[in-house]
Amino acid sequence: MNPYYDEIVVGSSLRALLFASLRGLPVFFSTPEKPFEFDFFKPSVDLSAMGLENTLTIWNTPRRKAKTGEPKIHLWEHLLFVLGVRGLAPFSGFCSSLRLDENTLTGFSDYAKLRSVDFGVCYYFDEHATYNLLTTEEEERSYIVYDRIAFMRGGKHDLDLIERNSKFCNKIWFYLSHRIDGKVLCKDACAVSFLSSDQIDDFDFSETIARLKTLQKMKDLGLRGPRNGYQPSGKIRYRSFKTETIDRYKFLSSPPLWVETDSIKVPKISEKDLILQLADIARTNKRIIEPLWQNT
Numbered sequence: 001m002n003p004y005y006d007e008i009v010v011g012s013s014l015r016a017l018l019f020a021s022l023r024g025l026p027v028f029f030s031t032p033e034k035p036f037e038f039d040f041f042k043p044s045v046d047l048s049a050m051g052l053e054n055t056l057t058i059w060n061t062p063r064r065k066a067k068t069g070e071p072k073i074h075l076w077e078h079l080l081f082v083l084g085v086r087g088l089a090p091f092s093g094f095c096s097s098l099r100l101d102e103n104t105l106t107g108f109s110d111y112a113k114l115r116s117v118d119f120g121v122c123y124y125f126d127e128h129a130t131y132n133l134l135t136t137e138e139e140e141r142s143y144i145v146y147d148r149i150a151f152m153r154g155g156k157h158d159l160d161l162i163e164r165n166s167k168f169c170n171k172i173w174f175y176l177s178h179r180i181d182g183k184v185l186c187k188d189a190c191a192v193s194f195l196s197s198d199q200i201d202d203f204d205f206s207e208t209i210a211r212l213k214t215l216q217k218m219k220d221l222g223l224r225g226p227r228n229g230y231q232p233s234g235k236i237r238y239r240s241f242k243t244e245t246i247d248r249y250k251f252l253s254s255p256p257l258w259v260e261t262d263s264i265k266v267p268k269i270s271e272k273d274l275i276l277q278l279a280d281i282a283r284t285n286k287r288i289i290e291p292l293w294q295n296t
Helices: 014-023 072-085 207-220 271-275 278-284 286-294
Strands: 004-010 057-060 065-068 097-101 104-108 113-124 142-153 161-163 171-176 187-196 227-230 236-238 242-254
Touching: 004 014, 014 072, 014 271, 014 278, 142 207, 187 207, 187 242, 207 242, 278 286
Parallel strands: 004 113
Antiparallel strands: 057 065, 097 104, 104 113, 142 187, 142 242, 161 171, 171 187, 227 236
């Protein structure tokens, strides 16, 4: 017989884990949908109920100092760990896809069927590798896109962030390179864009153009590559930037309009509203969280 749950959550976004933690429900997902490393809480958000400090970080920009709070991934990891300790993340790290047949959810690896569970009600949070779940109404989808760019030359500067009045390359973050071992001063970049479904596969909004726009904005601000001698006029000569695209990540920022059924529901509650209930989540998980605080 398959295990039975009155209610389950399908999805692994921060919103899904907050919802599951608040209600004490098991979560099922394939690839973990972690918040990206440049998704931050606002400094005013109170995370103390979960034993986390919303540390203020100040970033250098061309015109001002930008302020952010704690990276969202820290709360995401905390919630998933607590759910795992409670036995409420049974497929975590094992599934590559999920399939629904009536009120039975089945997890699959790349090679075989893993396990099935029966449920009464499923709360669905846009899990991308799920089959036979819900149909959608046709509508425009929008995405948040992260294009990471490697600097082999020209990555040594003091800027942390460039903000633009455009949805394409709306923000350009600079961070100490993860590609190079040891303590390095060379920075790579990540361009953040907000694109429609029509733009997502358009070359004019591709990772190549994002890289070129990043370089042009840096040149407009007076950033240059390393020195390379002098011109005949006596001016300093600079070498050009040398870059390449690392990867592109895209996430739905406005999900499609799913058509609910009697047994599959799509919660409308926002991440912001769930964050306001962190104290209730902490009380629900008090037996797990308090020993963690005592050992940290």
